[in-house]
Amino acid sequence: MSFASVYPLYIQKAERKGRTKEEVDTVIFWLTGYDAKTLQQQIDRKSDFETFFAEAPELNPNVSKITGMICGYRIEEIEDELMRKVRYMDKLIDELAKGRAMEKILRK
Incomplete structure (x- = not known):
């Protein structure tokens, strides 16, 4: 699946929630x-x-702080490295769409 095909969906999801x-x-x-x-x-x-x-260029060193459930899977238990990275992205976009503060999304 191409990132380019999913990127507009990420934007739509976020924009629907303001x-x-x-x-x-x-x-x-x-x-x-x-x-x-x-x-x-x-x-x-x-x-x-x-x-x-x-x-x-560089996966953020704080990705290990991204935990929890996404699409029925616990992120920290996903063994396939690529799938875990995709789920990190999904989780961050979900948090954005749910109105979480940017400071918390970016694990500051």
Whole structure:
């Protein structure tokens, strides 16, 4: 599945709850180390999630603080590394859509 196909869904989910595209981008930047230019390059290339995460500049060192349930799975128990990274992203977007403060989403 391409990241480019899911990215607009992340934005729609956040916007339905009164959040912004900029906040979605902030969460993605925090998690992956991408910036606006490199994120757009991934979208333009229609990178799949495996490539998206493999080429990420740096996964945030605080990802281990992202815990809990997402899609019926406990994040910290997901063994497949790629699936765990995808679920980290899903969890952060869910927290954004649920109105959680950005400071808490970014584990500050």
